[in-house]
Amino acid sequence: MDCRSQCPVAGRCGHQSGLLYPGQRRSVMTAISTHHLWVPFANPVLQSQQAFRKLMRAMSEPGTCVSFDTLYASDSGQAASTSQTAAFATALTLLDQETSVWISPGISSPALIDNLRxxxxxxxxxxxxxxxxxxxxxxxxxxxxxxxxGEDINPHTSATLIVEVPALEVASVDEAHPDLLVLSGPGIKARKGVRVQGLTPDHRRLFENNHQRYPLGVDFMLTCGADLVALPRSTQVSTLTNRAATAGEDTQCMSQ
Structure with missing residues (x-):
């Protein structure tokens, strides 16, 4: 909703500045500063539907990169940081009064917090x-x-992680690169490759092990600027390291 024309502490602004932290002893959050509010969707109904379809495509076709560069754009007012375009568009689409969000210290800022609220x-x-x-x-x-x-009887109650990465691109599964993740599973015809800059061995094991908890586990939405790639828990993730190990085992079996 575009509240720029009705901002000063009236209506919705006044209501939202009274939100409470979950679980606290009714301590009121600080008032929202209107000076650094970002421009939301220009057409909230239409654009949130378009954004939702993009997110559903990303979740149903893991490894597919969707972009919000033309969907979330503004000719007037202050827009979200270019590094957080996809993350903010996702928040505008999926977050509401019924949902809760935790923001890590590394990306938290007064502007991001106030705009989400x-x-x-x-x-x-x-x-x-x-x-x-x-x-x-x-x-x-x-x-x-x-x-x-999530829980065994309610796996859908698990968290969705919106993870900002330094660089993100779709790549060939045959590419020998340490940042390559190879995806397979529901929604993927054969295999798909995604390069995620900044991956460590711990990250690779984390993505691989998350699938092993299915139907429990978390869903990932990797974002970089306006681009987003989803890794739902149903997706099997392998890396260059374990693919090489598997190939070595296959070669050994053939020689025997």
Whole structure:
């Protein structure tokens, strides 16, 4: 919703500045500063539907890169940081008063917090384990234990992680590159390759192990600028290292 013309502490602005932190003893959050509010979707109904279709395509076709560069653009007003275009468009589409979000220290800023509160109305979770959505950088992704992975009878209650990465691109599965993730599973005809800059061995094991918890586990949305690639928990992820190990085992078996 575009509230620029009706901003000064009236209507929605006044309501949202009274949001409470979940679980706190009714301590009121600080008032939203209207000076650094970003421009939301110009046409909220139409563009949120278009963004939702993009996100559903990304989730149903893992490894497919969708872009929000033309969907979220503004000729007037202050837009979200170019490094957070896809992340903010995703938040505008999926977050509302019924959802909670935890923002990591690495990407948290007064501007991001105020814009999520103002435009989405979402609750800010104190702990990552309580959040429906988590926003963090790849360098801060050092494990999954602190995030909700759902329950056996309610696996859909797991968290969705919106992870900002330094660079992201679709690549050939035959490319020998240490940043390459090879994807297979539902929604993928054969295999797909995605290069994610900044991957460490721990990240690779984390992505691989997440699938092994299915139907539990978390869903990933990797973002870089206006681009987004989804890695749902149903997707099997392999890397150059374990593919080479598998090939070695196959060669050994053939020689025997």
């Amino acid at each position: 103002f435009h989405c109305g979402c609750r800010l979770a104190e702990n990552a384990s309580e959040a429906d959505f988590v926003m963090l950088s790849l360098s801060e992704l050092n494990g999954l234990d602190r995030f909700s992975e």
